[in-house]
Amino acid sequence: MGVTVRRPPSGIVSVLFVVLAGCDGGTGVLSSPPEVELGESQAEIRIANSLSTDALVLNAIGTNPVANGLLASSRLTALFSVGGGDPRILKQLHDPDAQKFMEYLVSCALGPNQVLWYYNPRGPTPGPRVWGGKAGLCTSWLNSAPSQACLNRVSGCLLSRNNALGRRVELSIRGEVPGDPSIFYLEPVTKPAEYEPTTASKLVSFGPCTEQTTGAQRDCGWSADGIGACVPGTPVSVGAGGAASCPGPSVGSSSGAQMVLRVCSGVVGCDSSGSTNLGEGEGSCSGADPIVSFTCPAEGYYSVMTAAWDSDEVGVANVAVSENSRSRYALSEKQVFAVREGAFYGNIFEPDALATKVYVEEIRGGGEPSRFVVRGDDAVIKGAIYRKMYSCYDPSWGSGSAYSTYRVCALPGSGANCAATVAGPCWDTANEAGKCAVDDGPMVRGDGDYEECEDIHGLLWTEPVTTFLHDPCGPVTARTRAKKDAMTAQSPDGLCERTIRPRKDVSP
Known part of the structure; x- marks a missing residue:
């Protein structure tokens, strides 16, 4: 989904290449820079949602207690580098879902002029690669351990950018970073997306x-x-x-x-x-x-x-x-993305709050090269795998709880393998009190961001990310297949209907 972290883009990776190639254990200047992962256009500030929920909840870094804990307490350059890095982390990169998780983490955390180098051990062409930043929600993480506010903000961004279908859905994310209103600034003119939604490939x-x-x-x-x-x-x-x-x-x-x-x-x-x-x-x-x-x-x-x-x-x-x-x-961005979806908040980076474990096992013997096998990625866990992640839904949804379940669960028909727990409506409905104390944060008036949201235990989270959609059905329609063909999920009719039609403000 097109997250709209609206700072004017700066810095082009190809310009930075010569400077960065030798940093953090780089082995020398390559003939050409590796392509930046995630492929976000420098001209497109919105960030898209195409991280599958399956990859988010069952990967060997986010869902690995050791790797998860290292991320929460270390600078990224200490864990990932071409010529070094932490072997406990690098081993987990044999899992393609772990690499996808890190693509999105770096894109949420770092800014558009920042990159993180790492070594990709997977064939057929192992070698140096680079992930590019985008949203800038925790730029200091590159070279220093993250603060708790950073971890919470990046967690909300990661959760907002996944859907069970793994299709690319353009969205706008909004929130507040104290002291820096430019992070969630709204674009006065929004450009068309450059990626095909179903395949998430650049046109x-x-x-x-x-x-x-x-x-x-x-x-x-x-x-x-x-x-x-x-x-x-x-x-x-x-x-x-x-x-x-x-x-x-x-x-x-x-x-x-x-x-x-x-x-x-x-x-x-x-x-x-x-x-x-x-x-x-x-x-x-x-x-x-x-x-x-x-x-x-x-x-x-x-x-x-x-x-x-x-x-x-x-x-x-x-x-x-x-x-x-x-x-x-x-x-404008506000006109194109007029459907308020809800808020995402909590902390993914809590090793003790993981409901399961995924890891990479190295298998040696027989005179053959080592094989690396991902273990635990076929688990089926009732409810949330990240037990300190939550979402709330805008009260305009006709079936808010059902919509949110399809939005955050890899196996939504069974309520299993969810990335978060659905806490309830973000704002008051006729039958239920809302979870958030503010429905339009004061930093950017009129952007409609929910702030100060409670989880199911009454704990207050002050770094929520609020999402706005162009297409209300984008994140929850169509059929998807889970890992190992274990189950298919199809959203029921009427899931994305809204009881209050959004004002699109497009009449000439």
């Missing part, structure tokens, strides 16, 4: 062109520009200098190289042959400036991508929507 159109390519139908070298809202079924025209009718006024403008546009339905970009492609434009009225006219899709949202007509050239597209379109363009 090829947002990758670089490996050779000179021209035209609006190419699938490389595109940039995400903005998101619009419109009245379904009505005509819409967006342009970067082109005209919707000939003759007619220009819509938007372009400068530099000749520019092209692509429009996709929804809040995710698309490739040229994708089913969500609504149209492409590379000129209008015998001119070179583009415009795209299309019918507003049923969901009422569209995304715009821009690129130079020639991939070797550089230009700027100032996209606008025509005055006669019943549409609003360049929506």
Whole structure:
């Protein structure tokens, strides 16, 4: 889900590579930097949810008491490095779910100009790798042991970013970091997502062109520009200098190289042959400036991508929507992510509060190379595996408790292998008192973050993370398969219905 930790991104890993390659036991300068894990675009500040609940609750680092305790009490560079690190931690990286857990931990904890190097022992190509930071919720963890507030904040972020389906769901996370309101700042303009939701793979159109390519139908070298809202079924025209009718006024403008546009339905970009492609434009009225006219899709949202007509050239597209379109363009984060889901809080980094144990066993003998086998990852545990993690749900959900169970449990149909305990509604309902004392924290007024939330024992947690969705059904719909094909989970009809419709504030 697209977490929106809104600090302007800074620092590009490739620039930092030469400096960092020799740090913390690095073995020398490599010919090229390893690709940053998680693949977040430097232009996209939102963080996405595609960590499967199964990987979160049954991995050999988070669910290993020794590794979990080391994380809670040590700097990250002491535990992970290319040329050293703690062997008790590094052994657990033979578990692919442990690596996925760490990708998300680093992305939550460190900032966009920070990276954590480690050695990946898994084949077929073992070697140095790097995880990239994003949210900046505990930047000091890189070089010093984390505070309790840091651990709680990162725990909430990790929990907010998982779903049983393991699909990528764009979301906005909000909260408070005392003394730094920029951490959870809301984007004035939100860009389309660059990743395909089902596979969580980056769309090829947002990758670089490996050779000179021209035209609006190419699938490389595109940039995400903005998101619009419109009245379904009505005509819409967006342009970067082109005209919707000939003759007619220009819509938007372009400068530099000749520019092209692509429009996709929804809040995710698309490739040229994708089913969500609504149209492409590379000129209008015998001119070179583009415009795209299309019918507003049923969901009422569209995304715009821009690129130079020639991939070797550089230009700027100032996209606008025509005055006669019943549409609003360049929506803010608050407008795109209008569905308040709930809050996540607690502490994952409590070794004594783990309900089970996962570990990697090294098997030697027979003259063969050692084999590493993950043990305990097929456990089925009733309720929460992280027994000090909690969630509460927004009272607008029609079936809040059921929704939350599907959101935080790997086997939601049975209420097993949950990442957290559902504490109840975040705010008062007609029948139940809410768990949080504040429904809009004072640091950023109007962002709707729940603060000061209690768990089922009455203990107060002051570092909750509140999530907002674009698609209410995104985290809980579709079928998923658990490890070892032990069980399938499918959300029941009506699970994501809401009793209070959110105000989307998109009418022109």
